[in-house]
Amino acid sequence: MIKPLQFIAAKLLRAFAKRMKASFVYASADYPLQARQTRYIDTPQGRARALFYWPLAGCDELRPVYLNLHGGGFVAGVPEHDDSYCQRLAHNLGFLVVNLDYVLAPEHPFPAGLNQCFAVLEWLADNATELGIDPWRMAVGGHSAGGNLSAGVAALARNHQRLRVVHQVIDYAALDLAAPAESKTSPLAKPLLRPGLMNFFMSCYFSDPVQALEPLASPVLAEIEQLRGLPPATLITAEYDVLRAEGQAYAAKLRQAGVAVQERMFVGCDHMFTHLGPDESAEQAWQLIEDSLRSAFAEPPAWQTAHLP
Secondary structure, eight states: OOOHHHHHHHHHHHHHHHHOOOSSOOOGGGSOEEEEEEEEEEETTEEEEEEEEEESSOOSSOEEEEEEEOOSTTTSOOGGGGHHHHHHHHHHHOSEEEEEEOOOTTTSOTTHHHHHHHHHHHHHHHTHHHHTEEEEEEEEEEETHHHHHHHHHHHHHTTOSSOOEEEEEEESOOOOSSSOGGGOOOSSSSOSSOHHHHHHHHHHHOSSGGGGGSTTTOGGGSOHHHHTTOOOEEEEEETTOTTHHHHHHHHHHHHHTTOOEEEEEETTOOTTHHHHOOHHHHHHHHHHHHHHHHHHHHSOOHHHHTTOO
């Protein structure tokens, strides 16, 4: 049951977040597209708004697709916060990028947002012919809360019969939602994420605190066997981010499970540095994401390798 003050606080936070502007953005004119579309996708969790970025370059084969999940503590945030980055990826790599506006807490607590993200991934696969995309070459990625959701979507998609996630991008993600916020520290006196805000996010996201122990909520708590067979990951952390330790712990655990991980910790950076800078580090991080996806999508599609002798 939603508490009235909690709901009001969430609405105020969303209004504030919508007015926030990233200080590091790419100029739209530098990365022209064939088209930008807004589509509405029906899911069991309600109708989801999704921004589609169609690249200019023609393609003789089915395109890969990248599903982007924005941050915002599961409570706030909009896909427009990632707009220029998604446009750049679509332009530079020539594949479809889908930037999702998923349902938020407290109106839609765990696992509603995660399940909707996965439902949209399945919708993309089921409509692959119409969209001209390859359901066997899909990737998912996100920032902060979106990185958490990306890890969950990758787990749900494992061994799927109609699609394949070939890569996951986990960018300064919250991966241990069960750990007390007060235990997550930074060398900075005033890091971007502080205990009060994190506790508010968790009070909105979980209808029962015990849900934070579930691996789909806190991927770092998954058993090694539960992580085997997950797609390769690009995992980014920031030196001063209070979430750095859980990101590094998850990278180590993925490796123990035999998952290939490209990990980088950005020195001198805090949470959300890909949007707020320093500019040089933000540029390097986006280039790392781009290069990782390029490599992942360069591999032969699963339907081809399945028939190799």
